[in-house]
Amino acid sequence: MRLSLGPILYFWSKEDIGSFYRELAESPIDIFYLGETICSKRRSMSLDDWIELARELTAHGKEVVLSSLTLLESESELTGVRHLCENSEFTVEANDMSAVQILNEHQLPFVTGPSVNIYNGKTLDFLCAKQLTRWVLPVELGKQELIDIMEDSAVKPEAEVFVYGYLPLAYSARCFTARAHNLPKDDCQYVCQNYPIGLPLRSQEEQTLFNINGIQTQSGERINLVEEVAGMPGLGVGVTRLSPVAEINEMKSVIAAFDRARDGETVLLDEGQSFCNGYWFGNPGML
Secondary structure (H helix, E strand, O other): EEEEOOOOOOOOOOHHHHHHHHHOOOOOOOOOEOOOOOOOOOOOOOOOOOOHHHHHHHHHHEEEEEEEEOOOOOOHHHHHHHHHHHOOOOOEEEEEHHHHHHHHHHOOEEEEOOOOOOHHHHHHHHHHHOOOOEHHHHHHHHHHHHHHHHHHHOOOOEEEEEEEEEEEEEOOOOOOOHHOOOOOHOOOOOOOHHOOOOOOEEOOOOEEEEEOOOOOEEEEEEEOOOOHHHHHHHHHHEEEEEOOOHHHHHHHHHHHHHHHHHHHOOOOOOOOOOOHHHHHHOOOOOO
16 A cells, blocks of 8 residues: 655745655655645746656656646636646646546546545546546545445545545635735735644634635644554555645654554554544544
8 A cells, every 4th residue: 555645735935845845755655746736826836846846756766646726716727727737747636627627638547636526436437437547535534435435336446545634624715814814815915824734723612623724624633544544455545645744854753654554563643632533433523
């Protein structure tokens, strides 16, 4: 079973992004997902910059996938997704059905991210007919839903499961980070760059409910399925996904823990912290 690192979900500088990936180029990560998936205004990296970085990681023997924007709101954003899909070198992770349509028009194989709603085997087979090669289980689904979908699918493509990080729960046309600073979305002043792992949203009782990342709402706590990883190949899972965290030494520790776990070693990661693993077990997600 392979280990992947999902796209950076936050607004980091070009220098920080480059440094982050170069530090991990020799890590046990097998698949790197690169690209801006949240907001088209985050332009610290151009498509050419992402492709150059992808080539560097490929030279280190890594598989690289370019990730598309998740919520499209304008013709310019659609044009950007089209340029991404039409790159001639790297597979694309489609995070929106418009990307699926563009890739299908060009008869190109693709991966779907967790924001594409695959809830049954018929949907999976429909996308496989359009050259889907791997799919990421939507984060609100769990182990039993994965089993049911795979049993219902005639094709049974490789499955990938989000196993560590803040869960991407929802997307909105409104920028919540800008709103928290009393700024309109059109004049956000890029305040999300001040929150390299998101902005915590707490209740009046000081319970962390959500993590705010621009237009994206994430879970308030991280999911951590390190103790479940060893059993996932038996469910048809070929890839387990980690979501990037800004502190490089913490990221390396997380990668090392999941690398040992996929080899069958019993691993406890961030012992004593609370996590939101509920969805995987068929319970409310925040449990």
